Amino acid sequence: MRTRQLGSSDLHVSEISLGSWLTYGVGVEAEAARRCLDAAFDAGINFIDTANVYGGGAAESFLGEALADRPRDSYVLATKLFFPMSDTDKGLSRAQVLKQIDASLSRLKTTHVDLYQCHRYDFDTPLEETMEALTEVVRAGKARYIGFSEWPADRIKAAIEMAGVEKFVSSQPQYSLLHRxxxxxxxxxxxxxxxxxxxxxxxxxxxxxxxxxxxxxxPEGSRAKSDEMGGYIKGLMTPAILQAVQDLKPLAEEAGLSLTQFALAWVLREPNVASAIIGASRPEQVHENAAASDAKVDPELFARAEKIVGEARAK
Structure with a gap:
């Protein structure tokens, strides 16, 4: 498993990371989740990503228990805040940033997270207030670095240009051959x-x-078949996209990879990507995905894949 530096930080994260959205504490039972976590460490994955809202705190609580016996410096831990935890607890106000970091640390059973991320942009709170609160969190030692997820480019630029506050080191966007x-x-x-x-x-x-x-x-047992985990997949389940994905299989075979590994290797071809977050319900999925870190693929195969998917998305 190769690692990459996370932005301007001194963190080095595994190219494949383990996420917990829709899975741990929610759609995957605890023992299976523990097996996946163990498989991740066995495969060299050192980066674990979660959020306070995943399972209403259940994902953080699971990780707090499951990681308790591992040395804290043996993994990089990231969580997030923004989405509602109650009718009144939501957003990125100073009060919420300070409240939610303490709640997350309690569930995670740790004194600090390595990366604290704004799950979305809060248009109801001044950016200055959010950035100053995040800076308080870092300077109190509760988070080492800060990041964001799915922020508009103009808001990212405004945060970059702000003086006297901690700087973001990470962005967490949706990104794949199907979403560029x-x-x-x-x-x-x-x-x-x-x-x-x-x-x-x-x-x-x-x-x-x-x-x-x-x-x-x-298939039975798949995310698309699950009421708990399948709500976000429907927009990608069109005949044109599903056929395009099948058409990618010969390219993956030519590269000597599974289709899963080929798709992950495509994401990792981008130098600005530090890590690709996977979700897994079985240990064998973790090991297969982790192997993408060592993949070497002819760029021409990626170009052909982009053409196939682009034509399908245009239909």
Whole structure:
């Protein structure tokens, strides 16, 4: 497993990281989740990503228990805040930043997180207030670095230009062969300002594994079949996209990879990407995904893949 530096920080994170959205504490039972976590460490993954809102705190609580016996300096831990934890607890106000970091640390059973991220932009709170509160958190030793997820480019730029506050080192966008929006503004802006990408949904909610086939019902046990985990995948389950993914399989085979590994390697081809977050319900998924870190792929194969998917997205 290779590592990459996270932006301008001194953190080095594994190219494949383990996430907990829709899975741990929610859609995957605890023992299976522990096996996946163990598999991640066995595969050399050192970066674990979560958020306070995942399972209403359940994902953080699971990780707090599951990581308790591991040396704190043996992994990089990231969490987030923004989405509602109650009718009144939401957003990025100073009061919420200070309240939610303490609540997250309590559930995670740790004194600090390595990365504290704004899960979305809060248009109801002045940016200065948010940045000053995040700076308080870092200077209190409760977080080592700060990041954001899915912020508009103009708000990223405004934060970069603000004086006297901690600087962001990471951005967490959705990015995959099926979703390339960050390439337009976010990646160039971040690359020029010491901010790396930590990519969520690099497999398009599992569509890029190729397990969903056009004209067929989703397999039993898959995310698309799950009421708890399948709500976000429906927009990608069109016949054109599903057929395009099947058409990628010969390219993956030519590269000597599974389709899953090929899709992850495509994300990692971008130098500004520090890590691709995977979600897993079985240890074997973790090991297969982790192997993408060692993949060497002819850029011409990636170009052909981009053409296939681009034509399908245009239909």
């Amino acid at each position: 929006d960050p390439e337009d503004e976010v990646i160039p802006l971040c690359a020029a300002n010491g901010i790396s990408q930590i990519v969520w949904s690099p497999l398009g909610q599992g569509v890029l594994t190729g397990k969903y086939k056009p004209g067929e019902a989703p």
